[in-house]
Amino acid sequence: MSTIDHAVRPVPQVLVHEVQEPRKTRQWLDWVMTTDHKKIGIMYLVLTFVFFLLGGVEALLMRSQLAVPNNTLISGEHYNELLTLHGTTMIFLFVVPVMAGFGNYFMPLMIGARDMAFPRLNALSFWLLLCGGIVFYASIFWHPPEAGWWSYPPLSSIQYSPSGGQDAWIFLIHLTGISSLAGAINFYATVVNMRAPGMTWGRLPLFVWSILIYAVLLIIALPVVAAAVTMLLTDRHFGTHWFNAVNHGSPVLWENLFWFFGHPEVYIMILPGFGIISEVLPVFSRKPIFGYKAIAASTIVIAFLATLVWAHHLFTAPMPLVVLGFFMLSSFLIGIPTGVKIFNWTATLWRGSLVMTTAMWWACGFIIVFLIGGITGIFLAVFPVDWQLNDTYFVVAHFHYVLMGGSVFTIMAGIYYWYPKMTGRLCNERLGKASFWVTFFGFNMTFFVQHALGLSGMPRRIYTYQPGLGWSTYNLISSIGSYILALGLLMSVYNFVTSYKKGEIAGPDPWKANTLEWFTTSPPPVNNFDSVPRVRSVEPMRDIRLEVEAQTGQLQKTGGSEQFARV
Amino acid sequence: MQPAVNFVRSILGAGRRVGVKWLAPLVAAGVYLSLAQSASAACCTLKSGGSPNATSIASLYDIILVLAIIVFLAVMGFVCYSVFAFRAHKHPVAVQIHGNTRLELGLTLSAVLILVVIATVTFIKLPGIVNAPNSDASANSVLSASLTAPNPPNGQKLTICVTGRQFIWRYTYGANCNKKGWQLPYSYQEMVVPAGETVNLLIQSSDVIHSWWVPALGGKVDAVPGFTTYAWFKAEHANELYHGQCAQLCGRQHAFMTALVKVVTPQQYTAWITQQSKLINAQNDQVAQLRRDLIKQGILTPSGTF
Numbered sequence: 001m002s003t004i005d006h007a008v009r010p011v012p013q014v015l016v017h018e019v020q021e022p023r024k025t026r027q028w029l030d031w032v033m034t035t036d037h038k039k040i041g042i043m044y045l046v047l048t049f050v051f052f053l054l055g056g057v058e059a060l061l062m063r064s065q066l067a068v069p070n071n072t073l074i075s076g077e078h079y080n081e082l083l084t085l086h087g088t089t090m091i092f093l094f095v096v097p098v099m100a101g102f103g104n105y106f107m108p109l110m111i112g113a114r115d116m117a118f119p120r121l122n123a124l125s126f127w128l129l130l131c132g133g134i135v136f137y138a139s140i141f142w143h144p145p146e147a148g149w150w151s152y153p154p155l156s157s158i159q160y161s162p163s164g165g166q167d168a169w170i171f172l173i174h175l176t177g178i179s180s181l182a183g184a185i186n187f188y189a190t191v192v193n194m195r196a197p198g199m200t201w202g203r204l205p206l207f208v209w210s211i212l213i214y215a216v217l218l219i220i221a222l223p224v225v226a227a228a229v230t231m232l233l234t235d236r237h238f239g240t241h242w243f244n245a246v247n248h249g250s251p252v253l254w255e256n257l258f259w260f261f262g263h264p265e266v267y268i269m270i271l272p273g274f275g276i277i278s279e280v281l282p283v284f285s286r287k288p289i290f291g292y293k294a295i296a297a298s299t300i301v302i303a304f305l306a307t308l309v310w311a312h313h314l315f316t317a318p319m320p321l322v323v324l325g326f327f328m329l330s331s332f333l334i335g336i337p338t339g340v341k342i343f344n345w346t347a348t349l350w351r352g353s354l355v356m357t358t359a360m361w362w363a364c365g366f367i368i369v370f371l372i373g374g375i376t377g378i379f380l381a382v383f384p385v386d387w388q389l390n391d392t393y394f395v396v397a398h399f400h401y402v403l404m405g406g407s408v409f410t411i412m413a414g415i416y417y418w419y420p421k422m423t424g425r426l427c428n429e430r431l432g433k434a435s436f437w438v439t440f441f442g443f444n445m446t447f448f449v450q451h452a453l454g455l456s457g458m459p460r461r462i463y464t465y466q467p468g469l470g471w472s473t474y475n476l477i478s479s480i481g482s483y484i485l486a487l488g489l490l491m492s493v494y495n496f497v498t499s500y501k502k503g504e505i506a507g508p509d510p511w512k513a514n515t516l517e518w519f520t521t522s523p524p525p526v527n528n529f530d531s532v533p534r535v536r537s538v539e540p541m542r543d544i545r546l547e548v549e550a551q552t553g554q555l556q557k558t559g560g561s562e563q564f565a566r567v
Numbered sequence: 568m569q570p571a572v573n574f575v576r577s578i579l580g581a582g583r584r585v586g587v588k589w590l591a592p593l594v595a596a597g598v599y600l601s602l603a604q605s606a607s608a609a610c611c612t613l614k615s616g617g618s619p620n621a622t623s624i625a626s627l628y629d630i631i632l633v634l635a636i637i638v639f640l641a642v643m644g645f646v647c648y649s650v651f652a653f654r655a656h657k658h659p660v661a662v663q664i665h666g667n668t669r670l671e672l673g674l675t676l677s678a679v680l681i682l683v684v685i686a687t688v689t690f691i692k693l694p695g696i697v698n699a700p701n702s703d704a705s706a707n708s709v710l711s712a713s714l715t716a717p718n719p720p721n722g723q724k725l726t727i728c729v730t731g732r733q734f735i736w737r738y739t740y741g742a743n744c745n746k747k748g749w750q751l752p753y754s755y756q757e758m759v760v761p762a763g764e765t766v767n768l769l770i771q772s773s774d775v776i777h778s779w780w781v782p783a784l785g786g787k788v789d790a791v792p793g794f795t796t797y798a799w800f801k802a803e804h805a806n807e808l809y810h811g812q813c814a815q816l817c818g819r820q821h822a823f824m825t826a827l828v829k830v831v832t833p834q835q836y837t838a839w840i841t842q843q844s845k846l847i848n849a850q851n852d853q854v855a856q857l858r859r860d861l862i863k864q865g866i867l868t869p870s871g872t873f
Contacts, residue, residue, distance in 0.1 A: 076822060080816070080821075152776055154792060245791075245792040245794075246793075287661040290665070290667075291667075291671055293666070318789070328686070329686060332686060335682065336675060340678075347664070347670075349646065349649035349653065350649055351653060352658070353654075353655045353659055354650060354655060354658070367642075368643055371642055375635045375638065375639055378635065379631055384627060384696045386786075387786020388614075388628070388786045389613075390787060391778060391780075391787065392814065455610070455612060456614070459814040460814075461816040461821060464822050469810070
């Protein structure tokens with residue numbers, strides 16, 4: 001056939017030339033002044049993990065207080081502060097920005113771009129996030145907010161929350177809101193304008209799709225909450241009466257405004273996670289994602305419907321029956337594209353050749369756990385049932401299944417998957433898998449029994465409870481589980497920290513993956529690529545490997561990561 | 568993990584032998600019957616039994632639970648089976664499937680069907696949950712009408728105003744409790760109601776948002792300042808004490824804003840209400856007398872201020 005002797009033709013290696021000399025002295029300035037999307041991405045990941053640990057400590061304190069009835073570890077005031085801090089931290093300072101961190105680092109690489117569309121705006125986004133976190137946490141030295149992360153007035157009004165903690169919360173929302181909004185504009189502009197030649201919309205990696213939709217939802221939702229918290233600020237300090245019933249305002253107005261933001265917010269938190277799973281599963285199943293078009297389309301449908309379901313958070317508030325019915329049906333509808341994703345992920349596993357690395361375990365665990373969370377969401381969408389279950393531990397269980405079992409599991413999968421690319425080293429697989437199982441066990445132990453607690457009548461946000469109500473055993477189980485969960489997560493944090501220096505060198509493409517971020521060195525130089533290949537499919541890196549195989553005769557092993565599979 | 572996988576495999580195997588299309592209804596019937604028998608399976612079903620609306624909500628929940636368990640077992644079965652049967656060392660060549668439109672459409676339509684079933688059952692049960700029934704014949708409630716509150720068909724009901732404030736519930740008993748509350752008997756924390764009578768609740772708040780919730784007697788209703796919200800229950804058994812709690816964060820002692828509903832016979836209720844009125848009137852008289860004495864002593868001005 002060919003006259004070229006395949007046996008001697010060398011296999012081309014991925015090589016990228018560094019064009020920028022790093023600083024030799026005062027290297028911290030490289031970080032403080034950077035506009036490089038990769039450095040910014042790492043700063044996002046590190047900062048958000050610090051907030052994750054802070055939020056985790058808050059949660060452990062809450063669970064310790066609830067372990068036994070009539071406990072006196074933490075007072076009512078401090079417990080309410082902790083629950084406000086925990087919810088606000090996890091949502092605004094961890095899950096939403098960590099997705100921005102992944103998006104920052106990997107979206108430009110996946111589309112073959114040199115950086116984001118607006119690098120300096122990108123840096124501003126990060127520093128605004130840090131400022132927001134500092135302003136919020138500074139309140140613990142005076143008086144943290146106590147009105148929950150939704151800050152319902154009149155409880156959050158100046159009359160019932162006279163301290164400045166509530167204002168610190170308002171400023172957090174504004175600062176992180178601007179941070180996310182600027183980031184969203186950046187993501188959108190980059191994806192729309194800076195894709196590699198040949199990367200049409202039908203060839204966009206699913207993670208990039210999810211970042212695009214995440215950006216659109218942020219742009220739709222954030223201005224509404226910014227308006228609402230500004231109205232709360234003027235109510236508190238400038239004599240307005242938006243939410244003050246005594247002067248013909250309405251607390252229900254706040255509820256509607258807040259949840260019009262709040263519901264898209266939860267999809268903002270999960271959609272990039274879905275994107276990560278859609279990247280991880282095909283790589284470790286050694287087959288393409290099942291139903292690419294359906295997954296991309298369902299992401300768009302979910303985002304659209306996300307703006308139409310908000311009042312299911314208000315089913316117990318004064319509302320006409322027809323409104324309740326509409327929101328029940330719209331909430332049902334949004335379950336369908338989500339179900340499509342779950343079917344497609346399961347079908348991606350089916351008849352694949354599964355390499356069970358740590359990232360893959362997190363991804364498979366995610367499917368099961370998110371499924372439970374999604375199903376309990378259906379219960380809550382049925383408004384007569386929600387009349388019993390709203391504001392109980394059933395809801396707490398539901399959202400922890402979708403947020404922790406959902407978002408956090410995808411974040412862990414993403415870190416284990418992309419750690420080699422960011423640091424050039426592999427994580428310890430044995431420790432990683434052990435961490436997964438400990439976390440999986442601890443997570444289910446903590447939150448599964450909370451369904452039963454809600455069904456037995458335990459409301460949310462109570463700092464203690466009486467014995468003899470049937471709640472004590474479940475609470476104790478849940479609290480013990482929370483410690484096991486914390487241990488599992490700490491094992492992973494330890495893994496990330498120690499593998500940075502001691503991990504095995506990874507090379508450009510340790511997993512034999514499908515997308516363009518693996519077509520550069522690990523870690524990539526500032527300029528990302530020497531040249532960007534023309535994209536011909538959804539899996540450009542796989543195409544490159546197959547082309548190399550065809551031209552050199554070097555068989556690229558189908559399950560190239562066997563070294564990580566436990567035989 | 569292995570025993571769980573073997574269990575799932577045996578179910579799948581059984582399905583193939585019995586004919587998969589019979590398996591789901593069999594599992595459904597089994598789960599539903601076992602739930603129905605363990606009526607107070609506190610771990611996994613809603614509290615009910617105090618009032619017909621609570622019972623309707625609980626049975627609606629049970630139906631959804633059965634469907635949920637089936638869907639969960641099915642998907643989990645496929646995922647667990649894949650993770651064990653398709654490992655790289657057992658299944659070295661992955662089948663390069665890009666999709667299967669017919670399968671996707673079929674699964675999507677099944678999901679839609681399940682949701683249509685749940686929605687239909689909900690709308691069928693809704694009137695029983697939202698509309699108040701007639702009181703029993705032995706009840707002696709007052710005839711009154713209201714445009715927005717739930718109204719039993721024959722109009723006979725007992726009206727109680729529930730007022731939430733930080734951190735206690737107050738109940739005012741009587742038909743005009745919304746307008747002339749200060750003239751009517753009241754109690755705090757523990758509500759006394761007669762069995763067999765439809766009780767209409769007018770729920771209000773005097774400070775922040777609270778939420779009235781006695782699980783055995785029905786769903787919760789928020790008490791929002793500036794609004795009056797409505798609920799009803801009809802306590803079916805006398806000599807019962809139902810526990811409830813405020814279900815919306817309302818401040819530092821939210822955990823202690825509990826409620827009790829004591830169900831007594833209609834005769835006991837009438838006796839209690841009369842006694843309560845008498846005690847309250849006696850106290851009011853005492854206060855009035857004290858005020859007159861203080862005015863006489865010059866400690867209070869004639870208009871009653873210091």
